[in-house]
Amino acid sequence: MQVYSFIVPKDALESVVITKAYVLNNKLYHDDQNIYLVPPPSAKPEIIIEKYRKVLAPGTKETFTVSVKTDKQNIAAQLMTGMYDAALDKLASHQWNIPGNRYFNGHLRDGWSRRINDVNHNYYPWIPNKGFNNQNEFIDEYEADAMLQQLSGHVAGLPITPMSDLDSEEKLLQGIVAGFNIADVPRYVTTGSTIVVRGINSLVENAQPLIIVDGVLYAGSLKDFDVASVTDAMVLKGADAAAIYGSKAANGVLVISTKGKILLPAPPEPQPMVRKDFSETAFFYPKLYADINGLYTFSFTMPQTATAWNWKLLAHTKSGLFAYAERKLNTRLDLMVQPNMPRLLYQGDEIVLKSRISNLDSAAMDVKFSCKIEDAVTGEDLTAKILKEPALKVIKVAGKITETAGFAFKVPEDQLNPLTIITNVSGGGLADAEEHTLPILPKKAFMRKQVPLAFSKKDTLVQAPKLPDDADLYGLSLYVDSKPQAALINSLPFLANYSFNCSEQVFNKLYARITANQLMRTQPELSKSFKIGAQQVSDTTERKLPDELTEAAMPWLNLANQTTKQQKQLYQVLDTISNKSIISSHLEKLYAMQDFYGALPWFEGGKSNIWISNYVLRGFGKLNQQGWESNDYQKHSNFIRRLISYTDSSYITNNTYDNLFVPTRGHSGKSNTPLVLLSSKK
Template sequence: KWNEQILKTRQSFYNYRYNYEKRKTFSTIIFTDRAIYRPGQTIYYKGIVIENDSSTRSIAKKYSTTLSFMDPNYQLITKVEHVTNEFGTFNGTLQIPQGLLNGNFQLTTPDGSISISVEEYKRPKFMAELKPFNGNYRLNDSVEVSGKGVAYSGPSISDAKVTYRVVRTPIWRGWWWMPYKQTSVEITNGKTITDENGEFKIKFKAIPDLSIKENDFTDFNYKVYVDITDINGETQSDSKSITIGYTSLIVDVDVPNILNSNEKKKYNIITNNLNGQKISASGKITISRLEDVQNFFRKRLWTKPDNFYYTKNDWKSKYSGNEYDGETDISKLKVLNKVFSYGFDSGKEEKFEIKDLSNWEPGRYVIEINSIDSFGKPVINKKFITVYSESSTILPFATQFWYASVKNEYQPGETAKFIVGSSYNNANLLYEVEHKSKIVYRKWLKISNQQTLIELPIEEKYRGNVSVHFKLISYNRVYSSDATLQVPYSNKELKITFETFRNKLLPGQQEEWRIKISGPKGEKVAAEMVATLYDKSLDALKANYWGFNVFPYDYMNLYLSPDLFSYQSSNQIIRNYKSYPEMPYQRYDALNWFGFYYYNNYYGYNRSADGKGSKRYRYAAKPAMAMAGEALEEKEVEASMISKSENKKNVQESDKAIADTTPNEQGIDSRTEGQANIDNVKARTNLNETAFFYPTLMTNENGEVIVKFTVPEALTTWKMLGFAHTQNLEYGLIDNELVTQKELMVIPNLPRFFRENDKMELSVKISNLSEKLLSGNAKIEFTDAITMKPVLGILEKNEDLKSFSVNKKGNTNVIWNISIPQGVNALSVKIVATAENFSDGEESVVPVMSNRMLVTESMPLPIRGNSSKTFEFKKLLESGNSSTLKSFKYTLEFTSNPAWYAVQALPYIMEYPYECSEQTFSRYYANSLATFIAGSSPKIKAVFDSWKNTPDSKALLSNLEKNQELKSVLLQETPWVLDAQDETQRKRNIGLLFDLNRMSNEMNVALKKLEKEQSANGGWPWFPGMPESRYITQHIVSGFGHLQKLKVVDYKNDDKIKTMVENGVDYLDKRIKDDYDYLLKHYTKEEMQKK
């Protein structure tokens, strides 16, 4: 700027901005009851649609949207149409289909989406937990690690096996660290068991890597891996890291680097170990004044040279005012006098206050914290700060440009304060306010060797942040400072609190919550709330997170790039590149990682002397071979399960929301009158993973939401998530947890499936939460889940009743030896236990996999009417010779006219999707046949009309679907069921196919298209624009000939068809002659005979 004129050049500014046009967009946020599901379960969802413009957000009422359910391959499963209500929301349910690839599924709308996981999983029953590392350690110390196993239902995991290993990795602290030889090494491993409280302790020696030189900046990370196996066989894992070095204490204070002398505040004293854990330490904090430097220097734009060409005096005479050797380094300033001293003991007091700060002179100070770690090693930390006074015009130190913000967060109605200054005389300072990527205020300030206070009133429109820019140019150098002031949407925050909540319930117990929803100022509001309660153990597989952040927060987007005053130029005179010799690479055999790691990749470069990579090598090891009997066997198990289950709904845990069930008013009481009769113990069967999902809970006249539900009977921790919003888009989130448990609990660890002829130990854990030892009996029962009849012979020696004894607050297990029989599709396993006045039980259904493969052999039986014929099924006669083959079913299928099956293929041909010549002719072919069939007999046409008018009639059902006996092989999952479904769909489409008006129109359209696509030489291309195809032309011409043979068409009496066929034949004749001429030209008679 000069004489009120501003020079702006393209080289001066880099201006990046968002386009805030006034146009409306929409966004959709979707909530689901949980984040992971099994195939066949139900997804409960709710969406809220937000209308966005450049500055505001509001709900979109009466907004039409489509929610699409997509599989992991992003193929559409189904669509649901929705219209939002007065609160801008919609909700619904989706059924996850069976038989699809598991993985990440998507619920998408045009304006937003959410991802959920679909997997075949088992719910964890407990969690392994390593506690934070407390205490002070250094290298070569013995480190103690403690952990615990805790069931989601509350009991400790006692007497469990614990295996552990410790892995060491070096760490280099500081910006200069080099990741040299960061090799992980396992330094120890071992086993232990948990005590009666589920706790365990591990000790290991923190052995350093002696090949790394000892210094204060080298630490080692020791990662502890733990696997806990419960007495009923379930295993859970955890890991935690501890950092140990040659020093064991970190000391600091949270005094800001720029400190306002008017501020009265207590600051934290930080004494942590290397893992960030608080430890007690004593020491001393001193603050000293640093010297004032009257001359100020411009910082170097490049790094300091190793050797100086100029002496300091020469430099000063030539380049006065520019830094020579660290003059701008605050750590090199001389310490004048001590102004503050404080002795601390962080174990007794964690904060301190700087007394008489308002009397301090503006300037630069150094804070020094001195302490001694528990091993007697001194620990020192220095921190440099600048103290300023907002009521003074004196700069804290001589500088080209000085900036400080009194605070960073404001509310509308407050005034933001900034301190800016410069030691230059008559410096021009540009002050700008940026909002929504626009400069809304600009002012030039004149500053002369002082600082000044600038105030900015924070207006309501500044919610979502406002930015300020300060720029000063002096002596060809640009000095600038930018800051974003936080102005949150505090006026949109709802306060949600529980007025009634119990964190422990009995399984099956009814409960009622009262939730209070208040506005930003505590006022009553009319709000809509969505709430879910689901099994928290699912979060161990995939956590469910509800977030809502729709209001825009702006950050600075306008920048100044001061490259106008720079000039660089260089030329390379001599090029002498010498290549290093290439290094040989060795390859080693790779271990089989069972599907987790398939490739070993090695990368190398051939470097030249200039450091530029010139060649690149990549070696990849071959994929590891699959271990026999591993993945292949698992695949066969899945196929067998599919083929042997009759009713899929009976072999999976129901996921129907509790809101749709009739609750048991009394729940399940854990106490019974006197000694419980074990045969009358009611087993828990409602093991739903979602307790409820209420999408549209409304506040009453008191601003409360009432939630009534019956908790399922699973013993676990339940996680509640809630989101509420008003029509003004005020919103709030809440979460909570509760536990369902009993004094005596039966906790089976059933497999996901059994397999025929399996022999196994079935372990059941029994937990005692009471204050006394309990002795009692446990009983197991097996029932055919399809017929509900008892299944005998499973238990060894038929010992269904076992006695047990379990200590107070302890666990024990009961084991049955079982053998899975053949011929049972699914087993209902009921396990109950009684002890004194306590009882519990659980009943689950487990599918039984067949260890056999279903093979279907067929033989056609063609026979003419009014005749008899004998057929011999040799494969069936010879089946008795096999020791492993077992006949399953013999079916005789009969139809009086096999042509009926051919008719069903016509709609498929009709619906070819592409507009190529081949498929165009197929559509003509199908319509011609259909017209001929429909016109050949009035009775046939009458049947087709009935199919069209009654699409749900049993006459439309596939022959396979009408066969009820095939249900035992789960038609919905087998490959041939897709054929059956296609067969049904074809029959349903036949009625539409045989509409005479439609057929006539389709024939004419196809014929005109064929005529148009035929080339002048008589040939047809595959697609328009392509060269003529001999194959396609043969296909079309022979097709017309077939229709002529069937007397469907008579091309001799149809000029269009006659012309097309004759031209096509001429084209084919010419192509055949061309082939013959080519053979005569290039081959002898003997060579042609060999061909």
């Protein structure tokens, strides 16, 4: 047994190859052995999600931060990440698999020689394959928030006794209203009584609480107020005061009633964010790089769908090591409405639009459920016309429970424009709404019927075809089939003006110009039409409005100007005078593309292409059969001779090319198209 010792270079990657050469019986033998280099498990990269939120609100702007680490150190890598609606996995599972990695596959490839001892890997990759966790029921995962605080501070039932002096009257209110105190505060000139809510430490110079008497702002002095008329009073502060009276209540509110028990104004109804964006992909970034701190930070706006999301991340390092991670996220609100909206409606449809109403709060609430229907084009409110029941319902929804409710409506028979349907829920200071626009399709199907007509004389009466009894005539058109020759002629401009300048298309342009010249010489009617069309084209080109916009600004002009464009292009192709120089230009391009071996590349400067060379050679063979000759016979003859030499040598040396002069061949076998032989004149 022979033992070889060697040191693997530190900068070696993936594998090393050991070649053994020996001589036996006067013959040289050699054997290559591939040894794959397996880095330690600590070298495996890992995706660390530094900043994200598992529960998001629909439509919010978010910023996530990710890092890629190896042995707890940031490493340079390229990151691909995306987030999509998890419901798509129910249609077809979306898996991001790590590409085949020879480092961490746990075994050596088949190319490994059996004469070398097997290597045992201590590391075996394991990628968690978690099944989809159905999180459509958001209530089970809801993290309860604190209940809405109720208004407090009302002290009722205390008698009111009139006092003779004002200071005593102010102190009387001090005994009636909780948190209401009278303090003697020194002033620069004089002293006097100052009202302080919730402690003298909160006093700011000239900062007094807002005083409301019988629902009206009181701007006078308490010295002028008849305390004997007070029947009820309370103090509001902080968020409670601001929620009702706004920023003016920053120093608290003293509410006084002289007409019985105090009735506070109801807080305004919350205005929901009408959710319209129901995109199935939140974001997709195919290539992200780290900043100077080694962090991958990206921002996005969540779609407004309340659903579960799959977030996937895949990263690879410069050495070809891969890392994968995924997370499950949710977008939801404490109060949500999710209508089961159809994709479209037909005229006359009668349906009951069901909606899920989810209360994720721990407290029960009376939810106002409403529906509004508008014409998507005119904006007309069609709610009363379409709904078959009141547009507002009050539904009792217990805490952490989902209820189902709906509205019945009928689409009018004459409705053509799409309908915009808005479902709205509100309650407990929360609100949500969804807006969907549905197309309205007619019940009738569009049918076409073709009837051949034969004209026996100059004036022929055309009878409309008989239609079924329940059919309405939408339109009638009459056209005459064009002759095959006309279709051929009208296709010449497309061939002559093709946008690419590869070898085959340069020849096609040449072929179109030569064909046009031959048609002009052999077809007198075409030549006559060309002379008439010359005047029409010139008249059309001269008529332009001073402020005429281009078709790029008004794309619909393409339809009106298409026929004019085609006629103008056809006129240019049939112009034999200009064709002469254009044909010479195309020939020079083909001559310049021919390489040292006589072959033609696909594009100028590319490699020799046997198929392109045979395509062009076959085309020139057709032109030769039609009697076409180049003006520069010597140069063209040399071009053809070198092209034939290349194709012949390729045919002889490469047996896989069978019948090279045929551009395409079916799966069934060889083409029966005969070869076109070229000959040079002596």
